[in-house]
Amino acid sequence: MSYQPRRVPRTGECTLRGLRHRVLRWGPADAPPLVFLHGWADAAATYQFLVDAFRADLPILALDWRGFGESAWTHAPYWFPDYLADLEALLDTVSPGAPATLVGHSMGGNVAALYGGIRPERVRAVVNLEGFGLKRTAAEEAPARYRRWLDELKAPPAFGRYRSQAEFATMLARRNTRLTPERARFVAECWTRAAADGQFEVRADPAHKLVNPVLYRREEAEACWRECRAPVLMVFGAESEFRGLLGPDGTDAYFAALYPNATFATLPGAGHMLHHEVPEALARLVEPWLERHAGA
Numbered sequence: 001m002s003y004q005p006r007r008v009p010r011t012g013e014c015t016l017r018g019l020r021h022r023v024l025r026w027g028p029a030d031a032p033p034l035v036f037l038h039g040w041a042d043a044a045a046t047y048q049f050l051v052d053a054f055r056a057d058l059p060i061l062a063l064d065w066r067g068f069g070e071s072a073w074t075h076a077p078y079w080f081p082d083y084l085a086d087l088e089a090l091l092d093t094v095s096p097g098a099p100a101t102l103v104g105h106s107m108g109g110n111v112a113a114l115y116g117g118i119r120p121e122r123v124r125a126v127v128n129l130e131g132f133g134l135k136r137t138a139a140e141e142a143p144a145r146y147r148r149w150l151d152e153l154k155a156p157p158a159f160g161r162y163r164s165q166a167e168f169a170t171m172l173a174r175r176n177t178r179l180t181p182e183r184a185r186f187v188a189e190c191w192t193r194a195a196a197d198g199q200f201e202v203r204a205d206p207a208h209k210l211v212n213p214v215l216y217r218r219e220e221a222e223a224c225w226r227e228c229r230a231p232v233l234m235v236f237g238a239e240s241e242f243r244g245l246l247g248p249d250g251t252d253a254y255f256a257a258l259y260p261n262a263t264f265a266t267l268p269g270a271g272h273m274l275h276h277e278v279p280e281a282l283a284r285l286v287e288p289w290l291e292r293h294a295g296a
Helices: 044-053 081-094 107-118 139-154 165-175 181-191 218-226 243-250 252-256 279-293
Strands: 010-016 019-026 034-037 060-063 100-105 123-129 192-194 200-202 232-237 262-267
Touching: 010 081, 019 044, 019 081, 034 081, 034 107, 044 060, 044 181, 044 279, 081 100, 081 107, 100 107, 107 123, 107 218, 123 279, 165 181, 165 200, 181 192, 232 279, 243 252, 252 262, 262 279
Parallel strands: 034 060, 034 100, 100 123, 123 232, 232 262
Antiparallel strands: 010 019, 019 060, 192 200
């Protein structure tokens, strides 16, 4: 049996920079929304567990990023700065005259954190869930990276296909034992759709799987993070699959030296997908922080 939402979202669409985006809204329609940003290959709808765990019926808007969920695909390589521009276009619509509060997971947390330093006057507060950037790279890696990108353009990678959503849910639960079967089924419903041949395919443009030919430059991310004036709540999963890979760049002390106004928390029993795994514990942490720093 799939998870049954307690607070049913309102579904809508908006056009951002010429591309159709699906948006979900929970809570009062007449209040400035908290803007929720999902991670890579995720979708706005899987914030449902966290939304339901909040004590209050908060005004929340979440969008499917371009090429994910039910938003339009570009069928071409995706450039990370486009997410920053899409976020700005969204804020121009939903929060044109006041700074917005951003809540982002993983890729969405990285977008929120960067934007907080790029446009500090437009951000009131940031909740960053496991959005800590990527490993440092060295210039010597560039030739191999460009070769890989050229090879993938000729033989593009693809997402898997599944006989049913139940099969996909079983795979999710097997890979992540912290995910309950009910939530795994709900995530499977959000992440897949029926294909013409009767199988189920992932709701994501396969072009997202192309390697980025441009190396990640952590020094540039750090420069942006330093410019963020808004209060930041950084939340990590104690069993995060990715934080440890950063070594000294993943410690609380490292981030405290970069963010002028940050609070750090680590949730026990949670991995990278903490909003899927421990939404109740996450809500107990995030909601009072939002009340203090964002007036939620």
